[in-house]
């Protein structure tokens with residue numbers, strides 16, 4: 306298949322592009338490289354050293370013999386999107402290219418407005434390009450489990466059957482997002498659903514959990530293929546952040562009680578899920594929703610697990626610090642989300658193992674000199 310990976314220079318996009326290329330698909334990457342600029346803005350950097358996108362694709366050509374053409378540009382520019390669709394003629398577009406940090410979206414008005422413009426406008430341009438240039442192209446869009454919030458009932462995969470005053474319908478599952486970032490994903494979902502209904506395009510919304518790990522078979526092959534991994538208070542996510550904190554002697558930063566339960570998956574499962582979605586496209590006019598995760602954990606449970614592995618495998622005594630919670634969220638709640646559709650398509654999950662945690666701690670130990678303690682504490686607040 307011809308697959309365009311938008312956001313292919315990012316944490317999920319880069320390993321996905323390599324995985325799809327390795328599996329024999331014709332892959333192109335689109336990226337504005339803005340993620341690298343956010344590092345500069347926040348005074349941080351990936352724990353692992355990452356090569357430029359140009360060096361990355363050159364290293365991949367050398368390692369695999371396969372070329373990945375690159376389109377550098379902003380999805381907010383329709384001229385750019387139109388040119389790329391006309392030239393590459395994708396069978397599928399995997400759309401990762403958004404501002405993905407909830408804390409970044411909550412810094413102030415400018416960052417909230419930027420996040421929603423970047424995400425909603427970019428996605429709308431992609432929808433129009435599909436409609437006008439490649440109407441059969443399957444949109445595989447990254448959403449988030451955070452769109453649903455934490456309702457006191459089971460979370461279904463996109464839709465729920467409701468009985469009301471003697472009548473029944475299957476309706477979109479209610480959304481109670483956590484931040485202006487998560488809200489941008491809800492707006493995207495609505496726009497995609499409407500476009501599927503109105504124009505007959507095909508789309509899969511992947512409501513992804515928090516992704517942990519960084520290595521895939523392909524990204525380990527050469528230093529220029531290494532994936533990025535974030536540890537700072539704005540872009541660093543639970544588990545990856547805890548492992549890096551344990552390795553560097555920083556307390557593990559749990560916000561509030563730590564009973565916040567979320568859905569998680571290994572980056573090796575992200576790349577698998579994307580290929581499964583591409584190989585089994587939605588029907589024309591169908592807006593399909595998959596909950597893309599493999600397990601759920603509370604934040605404290607993860608911190609305690611990292612603490613145990615750090616002690617058992619490395620004799621490191623990691624301390625857990627309960628920081629005042631910068632977010633407005635429930636710290637103890639019911640959480641149970643359905644996630645069977647990707648398993649039905651053949652997903653073989655990599656469940657969280659002590660070995661994976663140890664591998665992350667080892668990686669962080671190798672690059673501990675790149676860690677700046679000043680950027681670890683949460684710097685934006687919801688209130």
Ligand code: NAD
Pocket residue numbers: 311312313314315316317318335336337338339340341378379380381400401402403404405423427447448449450513514515516517542
């Ligand atoms: P990332 O920030 O590492 O990568 C996103 C990439 O998109 C970056 O390379 C950035 O330069 C590019 N980009 C952003 N806006 C763009 C624009 N307007 N035009 C062109 N390129 C643009 O993020 P990630 O962690 O790889 O996440 C990828 C997607 O998956 C996001 O949509 C995110 O919301 C979703 N997601 C991620 C996680 C996670 O744990 N990382 C969890 C759930 C959902």
